[in-house]
Amino acid sequence: xxxxxxxxxxxxSIGLPWEDGPTVVPEGTPDAVWIRGTVYDGNGDVVPDxxxxxxxxxxxxxxxxxxxxxxxxxxxxxxxxxxTGKDGTYNVLTQVPGVVQGQAPxxxxxxxxxxxxxxxVTRIYFADKADANAADEVLRTVPExxxxxxxxxxxxxxxxxxxxxxxxxxxxxxxx
Amino acid sequence: xxxxxSDKLILPRYRRDPEGTQPPxxxxxxxxxxxxxxxxxxxxxxxxxxxxxxxxxxxxxLGEHDNDLTVQHDGEPQGQRIIVHGRLLDGDGRPxxxxxxxxxxxxxGGRYRHVNDNWPSPIDPxxxxxxxxxxxxxGRYEFTTIKPGAYPWGNHDNAWRPAHIHFSVFGQAxxxxxxxxxxxxxxxxxxxDPIFNSVPDEKAxxxxxxxxxxxxxxxxxxxxxxxxxxxxxxEQSVFEDEEDDQ
Numbered sequence: 001x002x003x004x005x006x007x008x009x010x011x012x013s014i015g016l017p018w019e020d021g022p023t024v025v026p027e028g029t030p031d032a033v034w035i036r037g038t039v040y041d042g043n044g045d046v047v048p049d050x051x052x053x054x055x056x057x058x059x060x061x062x063x064x065x066x067x068x069x070x071x072x073x074x075x076x077x078x079x080x081x082x083x084t085g086k087d088g089t090y091n092v093l094t095q096v097p098g099v100v101q102g103q104a105p106x107x108x109x110x111x112x113x114x115x116x117x118x119x120x121v122t123r124i125y126f127a128d129k130a131d132a133n134a135a136d137e138v139l140r141t142v143p144e145x146x147x148x149x150x151x152x153x154x155x156x157x158x159x160x161x162x163x164x165x166x167x168x169x170x171x172x173x174x175x176x
Numbered sequence: 177x178x179x180x181x182s183d184k185l186i187l188p189r190y191r192r193d194p195e196g197t198q199p200p201x202x203x204x205x206x207x208x209x210x211x212x213x214x215x216x217x218x219x220x221x222x223x224x225x226x227x228x229x230x231x232x233x234x235x236x237x238l239g240e241h242d243n244d245l246t247v248q249h250d251g252e253p254q255g256q257r258i259i260v261h262g263r264l265l266d267g268d269g270r271p272x273x274x275x276x277x278x279x280x281x282x283x284x285g286g287r288y289r290h291v292n293d294n295w296p297s298p299i300d301p302x303x304x305x306x307x308x309x310x311x312x313x314x315g316r317y318e319f320t321t322i323k324p325g326a327y328p329w330g331n332h333d334n335a336w337r338p339a340h341i342h343f344s345v346f347g348q349a350x351x352x353x354x355x356x357x358x359x360x361x362x363x364x365x366x367x368x369d370p371i372f373n374s375v376p377d378e379k380a381x382x383x384x385x386x387x388x389x390x391x392x393x394x395x396x397x398x399x400x401x402x403x404x405x406x407x408x409x410x411e412q413s414v415f416e417d418e419e420d421d422q
Contacts, residue, residue, distance in 0.1 A: 001267055002193050003383050003406045004375040006357040007208075009342065011290040015280025015306045016344060018237070042211035055230060055350055065229035067349065069185045079231035100225050101185070108226050108350055115208030117199035117374050119355065121221070142219055165212045173214050174221035175192075176351050 005118040010049050012112065013083050017051075021081035024054065024094035031059065033158030035124065036091040039084050039111065042166030046088025050113035052163075054080040054092050054124075056106070061098030096126060104132035104139065108176075111163055120173040124161050125151045146172050187228045189411040190351035191267060197380035205370035207331050223351065230350040233276040234310045243309040245281075245321040253303035255284025255322035257398040260386065263315040264345055266352070267409025271315025277405075278344040279307045279319060286325030286339075295328060320398065326365055338365040338372060345405055352407035359385045360401065 008016070025032050035054075039047040057063055058076035066072050080092040097105045107124040125133050133139055139147055149171045152159035164171050201213035221227065241248050246257060264272045282288045282305060285297035289305055303322060311317050324339045340357040347353065359372065363385075366372050375381045383406065392400025
């Protein structure tokens with residue numbers, strides 16, 4: 001009996017962005033990293049009217065949530081939100097999450113846009129956690145030649161994670 | 177292989193929606209999907225801790241007039257004043273309390289206050305079209321706003337969007353995140369709208385349509401509409417590997 005999803009449409013930027021949306025952790029937080037990327041469509045053109053949302057554990061792999069059976073750890077918002085700009089880019093300031101249930105560090109990502117009748121969901125993994133990635137049970141279910149689309153590359157101030165909605169190098173999206 | 181007893185977690189799990197009750201990502205009638213929907217099959221993501229938790233956002237995100245879109249400026253906006261109310265529920269009918277709801281919409285003439293919306297209907301200087309609230313302890317929400325107008329778009333010949341309000345809700349876990357549109361009863365534009373009709377199942381489509389609610393229509397003031405928002409329900413909890421039972 002779930003209410004159906006509908007597209008955010010072209011004007012989501014009047015309603016959804018928050019001033020502090022991109023900062024999962026405040027600027028100046030030790031070990032904070034910028035995750036930056038560009039959203040592309042099936043023509044390889046940038047998508048200037050998308051919204052990226054992120055959800056993740058804290059650096060210890062814990063959540064500020066009552067359904068974390070190990071106990072709720074208050075204080076870490078864990079959530080980021082950033083609309084893409086005219087150049088299709090977004091950026092989120094956060095800390096790299098810890099290991100959760102033996103999985104490699106990862107961030108769940110929702111992408112919303114005009115032309116997407118429902119969000120699409122993907123995951124960010126981190127290039128410098130190669131051993132953990134190789135053992136990750138979710139990554140291992142992804143066809144090997146597409147796994148690279150889920151792995152953020154290291155940059156000067158953090159990581160780069162592009163999203164390709166369609167076509168060559170299409171990002172792996174999940175049914176959650 | 178048996179994991180040590182100290183390595184078990186009990187996690188909720190969220191039911192997937194029945195076939196036909198959600199819009200397919202590729203929907204040819206809605207032209208903007210053409211270059212934006214993934215063509216590779218989705219990969220099944222097991223619901224682990226990251227997926228059975230989610231942001232719990234509430235009162236800290238609200239400003240004083242965020243649930244009344246008619247009092248956010250010096251003057252009153254043009255148009256039909258309405259009260260939109262209902263409940264945020266999960267798929268088993270359980271109310272979701274203290275949960276953020278965000279809305280955005282066009283003004284009475286069908287114009288959004290957005291730089292890219294420039295169809296010839298005027299901006300209303302007294303209407304921004306953005307609201308937020310949180311559900312109460314019984315999952316109830318309420319907004320006072322203006323009934324949005326229909327507006328034309330370029331999808332097909334003489335295409336018009338039925339009047340709608342965009343709604344964004346979080347529920348309590350990542351699978352419950354939902355952005356949708358609330359429609360008004362008996363809109364004559366439904367038949368030609370590819371976004372509304374992208375949902376294959378007729379009963380599911382009707383769950384996006386609000387109900388005129390005379391009991392909440394306020395004399396000499398505003399028309400009432402009722403609309404419940406339902407996010408995915410839970411299955412039985414399952415045991416998962418790692419760490420302590422609680």
